[in-house]
Amino acid sequence: MSGTFVGMPAFPTAARAALADTQLRHNLAHATGTIRAKRAAVVGEVEEWEELRLAGAAVKEAALRDLETHLVRLEESLTARGATVHWARDAAEANEIVARVARDHGVDEVVKVKSMATQEIGLNEALAEHGIAAWETDLAELIVQLGDDLPSHILVPAIHRNRAEVREIFLRAMGSVGRPAPADLTDEPAVLAAAAREHLREKFLRAKVAVSGANFAVAETGTLVVVESEGNGRMCLTLPEVLVSVVGIEKVVPTFADLDPLLRLLPRSSTGERMNPYTSTWTGVTPGDGPQEVHVVLLDNGRTRALADDVGRQALRCIRCSACLNACPVYERTGGHAYGSVYPGPIGAILNPLMKGTGDPQTDSLPYASSLCGACFEVCPVRIDIPEVLVHLRSKVVDGHRGDTVPKAEAVAMKAAAYAFSDSRRLGWVEKASGLAGRALTRLGRTTLPGGRSAAGRIPGPGAAAWTGARDLPAPPRESFRAWWRRTDGGRS
């Protein structure tokens, strides 16, 4: 039902369209502002928050350092407890495995727990090609699916919608895929949630096969963990006969005790709650209780590529809390669709190039979709230094173009700047030229800045036009600091 991000333009172009959507801007500013405040309040309650962050980062780092060992251990533990483990190198393999399980049981529908891994591999679209409907049961995912829309946030995929829009989507779309919304539906959140509950209940009770992801996978016990707020996950994980979980290989943690810091960090960072309402854990098959056939698909799909990047691998610590999205001033204004991926925001700006590799114009635009303000790193519960990785990935993008026969204007400008900045005499000549330009601009300046110096209005040319389209630019001064110091002996004469 919902579309895909295939064919999205590079970030600056997509952002321009998003920035012009006033409803979107308003919805996002309100929603991210609210979540930011909630997070700040509950994080502020924890005196040892920094120690907790360090502990969380250490757990994930230890798991990643010896990933192969822990994954094999996880497979052994799961198999011993009656689960079937599958390994998928990429999206196509993972989708095929899930489709095969569904086909083996002769079903034409599955219910889904909210899962980023299955979004990443485009599972719903792949199952649809096999004639199998995948019903999203998380409220926000349901809104996205019914609206034939794309997710714009990791935790709150319908964050770009307000309640009036949700009401309209429910009224229009629910009836075509199941129980319709009541005709007297209002946009009260409780009324909307009740309509979703009625709509979803018949799907929960009917489905034979469920598909989930997992927040964590414990190697020593073979336990998978799903953390959620609505109880839809618990329904999917317990009612159907068959459960297939698609789990990224970076979700493994060595021991059950390792869950401790992560389960404390995640809810406060994501929903701004002290504890999430539902934490479900299951370990293979429990006879007579819950799904009697359990499959686990361990997914690579670019994770080993990210792991091989010694600066970027820290991104695999990510526990998908979305705190970086909510804190990001760029995300707050453009929303998630502009990033062209199910992983938007700061973490998406590094995960996408790390997992897909650089070289594609859309992917290569993502590391530049940041002012490097550092708000993401500040809130990350597992201390991923996102600005550091962004700068690192920018250098990979630039290095990928070093062999170009016709260099980009930016590359030429940077080479010229490096030449001027490598010798102060050369910089002095540039400043002299700039002083002359300043005199010219002062004559032609559109406006006078306070203090009397002229400002340039709109100036043509790449870079200059981008700056002066909405911002004045002070005309360069007649004399640089360097020239002043030399002329006056540092102001002494």
Next chain:
Amino acid sequence: MRVALMVTCVNDAMFPETGKAVVRLLRRLGVDVEFPAAQTCCAQPMVNTGYLDEAVPVVRTFVDAFAGYDAVVTPSGSCAGSARHQHGLVARRAGDPGLAAAVAETSPKVYELSEFLVDVLGVVDVGAYFPHRVTYHPTCHSLRMLGVGDRPRRLLENVRGLRLVDLPEAEQCCGFGGTFAVKNADTSVAMGADKARHVRETGAEVLVAGDNSCLMHVGGVLSRQQAGVRVVHLAEILAATEADAGGPSGHPQVGLAGEGAA
């Protein structure tokens, strides 16, 4: 103590009054600051755009220019952050242990102005006078990369005549971001427009910050809006005294756009 002024390329070429203000201020506080003429740029524009090879000769020039000083003071949180947190990365890229050693020697001696005043000189009252309603924007790199904390505010609170009003959403980025301002100009301007709105909400006459690059961006938006708010670097406010506050023409001498004599 031998103290060098790292004026930064942006201030050198575009905002020389800020450099002159640092010189006046430090001399008033008894520091005979020197200006090593070999200095150029901290290399941040190259590093943050991904041009690491191009940054290597610039970092070499930097460490050569500032070798031998006990402290390097700069009126920029961003450039101080670049010197302290990115030069090591550039040296590793160069694969040059000599450069890495020089960076390790120089980097820790680089101080943003408010750090130098409060931590090294131990002063919060620098004897300044600036009778205006002012709001302060903590720039991202001074706030999050350096952790200057409340040092700039403490300095401003001790300026006579100055009325400091809180800026809403102060800690949110203004949207400058170096080459981000042109590579993602639409998003940058959207962020700048919100920052400018918050500045106007304060009713302040002057927006102050520790980085002229950020001020050039927000000030450019405010100027285009004819908002009636000017932007002034922290150094220029701290350098201002009762003797020069009025200035001969009645206009303050310390505006970002000011061309008045030092």
